[in-house]
Amino acid sequence: MPETARPERVIVITRPLDQAHHLAEMLRQQGWTALLYPLLAIEPLNDYSRFDACLNRLADIDWAIFISTNAVQQAMPRMMQRFPVLPQQLRFAAIGPSTAAGLGRFGVTSVLTPQARNDSEQLLALPEMQAVSGQRIMIVRGVGGRELLAETLRARGAEVVFAECYRRINPQQDADELRRLWQNKQLHALVITSSEALRNLLALAGNADWLRDTLICVNHARIAEQARLHGLQVVLATTPTDEGVLQCLIQQQPRQQT
Numbered sequence: 001m002p003e004t005a006r007p008e009r010v011i012v013i014t015r016p017l018d019q020a021h022h023l024a025e026m027l028r029q030q031g032w033t034a035l036l037y038p039l040l041a042i043e044p045l046n047d048y049s050r051f052d053a054c055l056n057r058l059a060d061i062d063w064a065i066f067i068s069t070n071a072v073q074q075a076m077p078r079m080m081q082r083f084p085v086l087p088q089q090l091r092f093a094a095i096g097p098s099t100a101a102g103l104g105r106f107g108v109t110s111v112l113t114p115q116a117r118n119d120s121e122q123l124l125a126l127p128e129m130q131a132v133s134g135q136r137i138m139i140v141r142g143v144g145g146r147e148l149l150a151e152t153l154r155a156r157g158a159e160v161v162f163a164e165c166y167r168r169i170n171p172q173q174d175a176d177e178l179r180r181l182w183q184n185k186q187l188h189a190l191v192i193t194s195s196e197a198l199r200n201l202l203a204l205a206g207n208a209d210w211l212r213d214t215l216i217c218v219n220h221a222r223i224a225e226q227a228r229l230h231g232l233q234v235v236l237a238t239t240p241t242d243e244g245v246l247q248c249l250i251q252q253q254p255r256q257q258t
Contacts, residue, residue, distance in 0.1 A: 009188040010181055011249065014039040014197045019069070023191065023242040030250065032188070037178065039197040041171040042070045042142070045164070048078070054163035055082050058090065060136055064163075065093040065123070065149070067141040072102035074165040075140045080106060095123060096240065118240050119220065120149040133157030143167045170200040175208070182210035189215040189252070191245055195223050202230060217248050 010033045013020045017038050024034035045051065055078065058064075066072050072094075079086075092111045094100040096118030100111040112129075114122035123129060137153055140163045150160045181187035187210070192198050198218075205211040207230075216232050218224050219240040227234045235252055237244035 008033050008186045010035050010186045011188055012037045012178060012181075012190045014190060014192050014201065015194075016040050016042050016070070018042075023245060026242060026246050027249070030246070032249075033186075035181075038171055039192075039200040040194060041169050042074070042166050043169055044074065044166055045143075048165070051075075051078070051163055051165050052082075054138060054161055055079060057136075057161070058083060058138070059087045061087070061090055061138045062135040063091050063093055063132075063137045065095075065137060065139045066099050066103060067095050067139065067145065067149075069099050069102045070142060070166055071140045072099055072106070074142075075163065076103070076106045078165070093123060093129075095119065098241075117220070119222065120146060120152075124149065124152050129153070130156070135159070137161075138163050140165060168196060170203075172200070172204060175201070175204040175211075178205070178214075179208065179210050182214060187214055189217050189249060191217050191249075192223060192227070193219045193240075193245070195226055198223055198226055207231075215252060217245055217252070219245055 011027050012035045013023055013027075014037055015023075017036055020036050020038070024036060027034040058079070066075070086108075092103055092108050094103060094111050094113050097113055098118075100113045103111050112123075112126060114126060116122050132153055134157060136159045138161050139150055143164045143166070150162070153160050178187060178190075190201070192201065201211070212231055212233070214233065216227050216234045217237065218227060218234060219237045221236060224234045224236045235248055237248040
């Protein structure tokens with residue numbers, strides 16, 4: 001009798017679509033099927049008056065801290081339109097190397113960036129973020145999000161303003177497609193790279209068997225902790241990059257095939 005074919009092995013990438021294609025191509029080169037299933041989508045604001053009011057203060061700002069590549073993509077065109085030549089005193093910081101690279105595409109080549117891990121805690125640990133008393137700091141981000149960065153900088157004596165330039169939504173209405181893949185023994189792993197995407201997944205799936213039975217690959221310890229609290233099977237990439245996520249999945253391959 002002919003050998004039964006193995007089920008297709010699907011890796012689900014839950015990032016916003018424009019951030020998922022590089023990893024998807026890397027997975028396909030490994031012989032896996034990559035399913036783009038965004039649990040976050042980035043939308044522009046309906047009203048930019050508050051953001052523009054923040055830009056009006058840019059000549060008095062000491063630091064502009066960008067929280068994500070989305071913040072760069074949404075904010076920098078408006079900032080450069082208002083200030084073709086950026087104020088001389090303005091310094092830039094980014095939550096991670098991808099965000100710093102995004103700033104580089106707008107000509108910002110000197111960007112303070114944590115090296116060990118891409119999060120607010122590591123940015124706050126840098127010497128430049130310690131002695132900020134009396135400085136004016138603009139945090140460029142989407143609507144809402146963690147308050148740790150602003151709260152800590154204010155406690156250190158800085159004046160902090162939020163320049164919110166986009167909003168995040170969950171474009172999925174249900175998780176039926178993922179459940180069907182699991183039932184067909186095709187769902188190999190989910191890649192989740194933000195706490196908000198994980199919260200959106202949990203809101204759709206709840207305590208479903210298929211979710212608890214599926215490997216979750218994450219790129220940050222905070223996301224891993226959140227997933228484990230819900231009883232999920234979690235593996236943490238050693239680096240937060242696409243390459244780190246790929247290696248994490250490759251290392252799990254033998255265990256998942258047995």
